[in-house]
Amino acid sequence: MTALTPPGPEGLLLPPGHGRTVRTAAQEVTFKVTGAHSRMASSFEVTVPPGFDVGAHVHTRSEELFYVLEGELDILAFEPRVRTPDRWQRWESPTGRRVTRATPGTVIAVPPGCPHAFANPTDARARMFFLSSPPPDHERYFDELLDILAAAEPPDPPDPTAIAELRTRYDIEQLTPLRHGH
Template identity: 60%
Template sequence: MDGVIVPPGQGRKLITKAQEVTFKVMGANGSSTSCFEVIVPPGFDVGAHTHSRSEEFFYVLDGELEVLAFEPTDRSGERWQDWESPRGDRAVRAGAGSCMFVPPGCPHGFANPTDRPTRMLFQSTPAPDHERYFDELCEIFSAGGTVDPEAVQRLRDRYDVNQITPLRYGPAPLQPSRR
């Protein structure tokens, strides 16, 4: 089997009002890891969640994200940005060059609290779970009108996404993190 070379701007694109995802390397390429370039719009908040099987890796290419990857002392409330770990860890602002690794079972989230899109590289193992998830999520977001939150939750239930705080895909203002 040959390797895969994907030039800048190339790959299979999914564009919704919530995100732009470009598939770079997929399970169909023989990879055990899916690799995507993701444009995260201002105000998007994936919400804190866990996966029992998936490992994820995020690398900020351009812009900033607010990120979290730890078990908090208390999972209550709708804002994961206010959580704190037993060691005192809190959500951080991650700029270009920052990365986050998330093992299975670890609560994590990311949000774009800025007024500009953020571009990140996202990898998920095993392939093709997140590929299928993004395909179906794109269908939900592209259905027109308002997004059906129950349809999103059913999708997340099928793809091992245990949602802890709400997914926000509108331009709702986010509070800056404490560094």
Template identity: 60%
Template sequence: MVDGLIIPPGQGRKFVTRAQEVTFKITGAHARAGSVFEVVVPPGFDVGAHVHSRSEEMFYVLDGELEVLAFEPERRTPDDWRDWRAADGRRPVRAGAGSCMFVPPGCPHAFSNRTESPTRMLFQSAPPPDHERYFEELLEIFDSGGTVDADAVLRLREKYDIDQITPLRYGEPVPAAGS
């Protein structure tokens, strides 16, 4: 007989740093299909546009709002993905509670919290456990004190199949495009 797993609200393995909060809900120790995390995205956080060659991801906004992107732009610019446009005219969009974004391998994607309030999202990544290890190591960098070592973050992202296109940023909220 095989039992399932029920994770009550507020439960799971939680990592809280000055820049991010991540709660591991389902990990590679539990499932072969993927890892599931609850992530609190603080105001001013921008994951930066990036692409994975092997991983696929799903993001579901629980509370708050994110600006999101999941397409190949006509032209990749290295500074800011918020001005990107797809050949068919698509642009980054604001995603509120209930919005879902799926990202297959090879698809550039990004999210940022341009509001003054934290946003909560459910994040699923496959295959496990790469994103679990990545989050653990990234949160250690964020929590090391002082300024974040951008080179350490870049090396970490390369280690875990993350080809960074625009910079990861965090700090004060940045006005949304067109504001």
């Protein structure tokens, strides 16, 4: 009698253009590696339209990594001298660091507790690869955000209280406003 060896673990191979895509009025996010595939991190491909500004925010538990694939983005990843509630693009760190214009190939690592933001100040879309640890917080956040956006009755905006509660639940402290369009 021959003993059968159980199959070993298998990795995930995801061809270009594959993954679950969600679209909001502001962004397109394609889930690449989810909490179902990894205990370490979730990953996404994010399309950032012209004029979109995620707003400065901070996570106390999450760690993130961004890699710019296409286009240009203004990027913040430092604690400013003063956290003003308006334009993070004017912030400066105690060491004199300022917002950076990121181009393809730029990597941004954001540890827990570090204020960060990205915005597309150009007239062309930008794309980035995004890693978030631990999973699956960002996956669940986007799913719940879509539910809130779907419940909005145009031309009325989505419920700001529901969005604020969602962000709090998913470890997102919004420091400056999220903006759409130039």
